[in-house]
Amino acid sequence: MTELSQAKPSISERALQASASGARYLAGLNDEQRTAIETVDGPVLVLAGAGTGKTRVLTSRIAHILAAGRAYPSQILAVTFTNKAAREMKERIGGYVGDAIEGMPWLGTFHSIGVRILRRHCELVDLKSGFTIIDTDDQIRLLKQVIEVENIDKDRWPARQLAGLIDDWKNRGLTPERVSKGEAFAFANGQGAKLYAAYQKRLKELNAADFGDLLLECLRLFQSHPDVLQDYHRRFKYILVDEYQDTNVAQYLWLRLLAQGSPNICCVGDDDQSIYGWRGAEVDNILKFEKDFPGATVIRLERNYRSTGHILAAASGVIAHNQGRLGKTLFTDDEDGNRVTVTGVWDDEEEARGISDDIENLGKAAEDLNEVAILLRASFQMRAFEDRFVTLGIPYRVIGGPRFYERQEIKDAIAYLETANNPLNDLKFERIVNVPKRGIGDTSVRKVRELARARGVPLFQAARDIVETEEIGGKARRSLAQLVRSFERWRNQIETQRHTAFAEMILDESGYTAMWQADKSPQAQSRLENLKELIRFMDEFETLAGFLEHVSLVMDTEQANDGQRVTLMTLHAAKGLEFDTVFLPGWEEGLFPHQRALDESGLAGLEEERRLAYVGLTRARRTAKVSFAQNRRTRGLYQSATASRFVDELPEDHIEIQQSQSPFGGSYSNFNNGFGNPYGASRFDEPAKRFESSYDTPGWQRAQSQWRRQGEKSRRGPKLIEGELVASSTAAQSSFSIGTRVHHQKFGFGEVVEVDGNKLTVEFEGNGRKRVVDTFVQAA
């Protein structure tokens, strides 16, 4: 949409051309997919199992509607959950119908479309044009103030908890007056709803909306202004929804209101992949679709194009233990392939070692490491693998952690820019008023806030006024005065230079860059890098205002695909992705299924965990490896663990027990005996029986299959160059020598004390001795 417009045929002409050119989008579809695409009239629910071509159907359906001339691009509402999904859809539709996609203004996330609607009618929901969207940090800062003003003990009732409750209420479409008495008691002895109302009032005063409001305020708008709703009814001829199983009540109500205008709503989803119940998703939405939309056509996509037979059967076997499913039977025409391997190991350390060794071997066998992933239940499990990868020199990427725009330094920088751009944004001003530290503490800020409230002016103006008085004294007064002057000076230059230069100027003159330059922590270097990256990214926008609007809504950036890397991420983050080889470690009771899911949500929680297991298994195309540890170090304590019940739910015919390579190898499961497995007899109680001779052991079989694989690979042609990208213990002597000062991304600065091939032992300042591979450090 940011592209320059040039002379080209009209959208409808191009759409027609696309159709005339042989309906590219219909090629290679199976019958069910074709039905899902061509049934454009009336409500349609597409139950798309994992790997059955869900996105393909959604995008082709849009292409079909356009090509058949059923609607203009601007008459199609297509909603997704993430920016990434929206982006992918745009790209794929673009591939089918050419540039016609540019005319699809209503393809986006629930939130971005919500904003779009609210911006057009903001005055009807008590907002002024140019209202700001606040993030979680701002939300909590604001709630802290609200709690303080209402004289509630902030230690007993933390703002964070209230934020959670309010989010939850908003997810369920509840305005303050509709929060039930009982629920209001969840916070500060029944004052929950009152605080929620006070928070909403403050938001309006600040001319701001939080993420929940983007939907909730739309609902309020539609309900109180039927004429506006009717306008959208006339506009949208077709509605499409991605990942319908993840919709919450507010989103469901939003869709239902919009769908009153046209019965042509098509929801695509998979009840078996509903894993976001804890953040408000209602599986019920998908389960009762036929009731909500009478006469709905339900289409099941059950042909899987992703995984081999054994993997698919294993995943299906596990998910079959869930009650209350709509039920699908996935099948594939692919070969059976490898069985899902199950390995029991002594402890988490051995698990990390074993998996890392496997991956190192895959690397040596010139396998594509971008096609290997480790999927975990919780992010604390990542550390063991990262440590191991760093030692072995296996390149990896972590998906999930704090996103670019969620990093402290990026938020601070944006707060500076936003304050310069919009003096009315109190929350951003408050964020950076004392960052870097300039002697303006809580007391001073509170005084400024009191003045602002008393006079009904923005914080920034109150700050400018207060420094003229004796209200605050000494250093604080001088610093604040200087900060105010700086901002006024910056604002004068906002028009006179390019926004990237402007940003650099602010970050330098405010002392923000200097703050990180002076910081000795290991991450300071990468924070500075991130700030540079931010400036580079800004360059892609025309104006500062355009950039700021983008970042408030789009919290992700494309991660560059830089070479061969193993992927490390949570099971949640893995939904929608696929890999040739997937490792699934940590299948232990208490961790997976997680104890808290069981405690807090009982059977529903267990079933959601089981769906997570299903999601994990179905990410694998060719190889899936499940493992569990007998002992795990959690919270600093070494504790014994039992294999997850999901391990025993894997269907016998599709798994293969793989021996661990530990020195105690093979006899691990005896440790279960005597302690009494609460989930009944496990196949792991009798490990020896399955293998009559040593040539029958999984270890031997695996060795054989590995030889076979290597043979195949080398016949296909040399991949040696890629193989060498992976550091191995036989690599050449490092160019670093003893005594060299080096810098490491994670451990900071240190001195090389030993060199062994390409592996260095480095004494890190404050982090102790670590063995690292030389490619992970730079000379400092």
Place this chain on the structure above:
DNA sequence: GTTCGCTCACTTTTT
């Protein structure tokens, strides 16, 4: 106002 040190908690997370 800032810094140090203690205590607490610790699943998953998009917008």
Place this chain on the structure above:
DNA sequence: GTGAGCGAAC
């Protein structure tokens, strides 16, 4: 075992 957040000491 570790990081965040808060209260008490500088």
